[in-house]
Each structure stands twice: as C-alpha cells, then as structure tokens.
Amino acid sequence: MKEGVDEQKDLTLSEVENTLVCCLLTSVDAPGLVSTLLHKEMFSDAALGFVFQAVMNLYEQGVQPDMVSVETEMRRMDEARWKELNGLSFLLTAMLNVRHGGNVQHYAQEIKRQYMLRCLAQLFVLLNIKSSCFDADPEAVISEAEDSLLKLRGEVAGSEPIRPVGVLAAEAVAWHRERLDGSYDRNRIRSGLAEFDYVTGGFHKGELSVLAG
Structure with a gap:
C-alpha cells in the first residue's frame, strides 16, 4: 500500500474505508482524531460502518479499542450480524498493509467527501423527479432543496474531538x-x-x- 498522502488518490473508496478501520484497531491516537469527523452511516460498506461504531462505543467509554475488545462490542451490539461477518476476520488481509495511523485524518476526510457527494447525488435525483411533475410548486422545491442542503451541512460539520x-x-x-x-x-x-x-x-x-x- 502506498503511504504518501499525495498518492492516496490511487486508492479506491473501499480501500480507504478498510484502511481507516484498520488504523482504528492499531493506532492509539486514531479514534480520537476521527471521532467527530465520521459516523457509521458515512461508510459505503455497512460492515465497516458497524465495526467503526463498535470502536467509537469503546473509545467513548474510555476503553482503548483493539481486536478483542472490538469483537466483544460487535457481539454485544448485534450478535447475529457479528456471526454473519465472522467477527473481524474479513479485515485480516487489509490489516497486513497498515503499518501506521499517521494518515487517518486524510482517510476520514475522503470518506466524508465521498459521503457528501453520494448524498448530493441522491438529493438532486429526488429534486429532479419532483420538479418534473406538471403540478410542481417551484417555491416548494426550492425550499426543500435549501432545507436538505442545510441539514447535510449541519450533519457533516466538524466539532471538537470527543475525549474519554x-x-x-x-x-x-x-x-x-x-x-x-x-x-x-x-x-x-x-x-x-x-x-x-x-x-x-x-x-x-x-x-x-x-x-x-
């Protein structure tokens, strides 16, 4: 895996998400750096979002996440899903390529950017459908667009990092x-x-x- 920040553009979104989650499991500082940048819904892969939430749950309780504690938290959150994923075994290959968590904030920003673009694409498709209706009210469509954009901006706005x-x-x-x-x-x-x-x-x-x- 390329380690330079400038070369991260060659990574796919799936690779970025996998790498970030692996960083959370191996770096002491990583959870605190991304705790207020991301939430589980921002992941395109729901399984990685599930693992991310387990890590954040532990971090907010003052527990340093590792593979054992995260697996335990995943099982507590949703045992059926934990069994379906076979714990963290699906991340073992990706873990071999992660040597440090120094770029974790860059990965988080990319995941956040891609999430915003997906939300915008879905919003514009919905607005396009509504505005195509013969009896559509332009003011109502504009108002819905403004409200949705403000909601999205507030959802992804950063804040001070969560501290244990x-x-x-x-x-x-x-x-x-x-x-x-x-x-x-x-x-x-x-x-x-x-x-x-x-x-x-x-x-x-x-x-x-x-x-x-």
Missing part, C-alpha cells in the same frame, strides 16, 4: 484540587470553615456573602 470520560474526570478533579489549594484563583480567601470552603471555594474579591445568624 476518564480523561475529563481526571481534569475535573485536578481543577477542583487547584481551586481548593487557592492556586486557581489568587483573589480567593478561605473562610477557615472547611465545609464552607469545600462547597463554595471560600470568599472572592467583590463577592457579597450573607450568613444566617
């Missing part, structure tokens, strides 16, 4: 400890009442506190 719950929890605990130590806000003054300071963080500059007598 464990990482966010650790950051929240670290922030809370910094707040209690006073290093987070230099204007904070402790009241001397441990329970009060734990809940409120103490007193802050410009803050008015009313205590019951």
Whole structure:
C-alpha cells in the first residue's frame, strides 16, 4: 500500500474505508482524531460502518479499542450480524498493509467527501423527479432543496474531538484540587470553615456573602 498522502488518490473508496478501520484497531491516537469527523452511516460498506461504531462505543467509554475488545462490542451490539461477518476476520488481509495511523485524518476526510457527494447525488435525483411533475410548486422545491442542503451541512460539520470520560474526570478533579489549594484563583480567601470552603471555594474579591445568624 502506498503511504504518501499525495498518492492516496490511487486508492479506491473501499480501500480507504478498510484502511481507516484498520488504523482504528492499531493506532492509539486514531479514534480520537476521527471521532467527530465520521459516523457509521458515512461508510459505503455497512460492515465497516458497524465495526467503526463498535470502536467509537469503546473509545467513548474510555476503553482503548483493539481486536478483542472490538469483537466483544460487535457481539454485544448485534450478535447475529457479528456471526454473519465472522467477527473481524474479513479485515485480516487489509490489516497486513497498515503499518501506521499517521494518515487517518486524510482517510476520514475522503470518506466524508465521498459521503457528501453520494448524498448530493441522491438529493438532486429526488429534486429532479419532483420538479418534473406538471403540478410542481417551484417555491416548494426550492425550499426543500435549501432545507436538505442545510441539514447535510449541519450533519457533516466538524466539532471538537470527543475525549474519554476518564480523561475529563481526571481534569475535573485536578481543577477542583487547584481551586481548593487557592492556586486557581489568587483573589480567593478561605473562610477557615472547611465545609464552607469545600462547597463554595471560600470568599472572592467583590463577592457579597450573607450568613444566617
């Protein structure tokens, strides 16, 4: 398999999808890089979309995906389909050609691009059929086209990468400890009442506190 990004144009969509899924199974960083770029419906191959969803389920739970954990998740999601695919065995040949996950975002962008083109092709065919009707309302067709295009744009819009719950929890605990130590806000003054300071963080500059007598 060619590894240069500029040479990826020679790959078919099927090869790109296979390679991306294999990267998710072998690269520690890959799931986080594509978690907000793709969803399972974007894959032209439903089997690969199924595997992708299993990987994302594990990643969102803070579990590092590997072949064993992904197979287990696939079986939990849909055992009949897992049996039909014979687990991940259909990916074994493709796995031999994947040496690193450095280009995973480029693969994801290509899958996303091809998905958008398929959606646009289907939309324009539908609009063509509706506009060919003798009693078609031009304004209604235009409105449907605008709504559909806006929906598609919103569906594929990127966002901040999903981060595992464990990482966010650790950051929240670290922030809370910094707040209690006073290093987070230099204007904070402790009241001397441990329970009060734990809940409120103490007193802050410009803050008015009313205590019951």
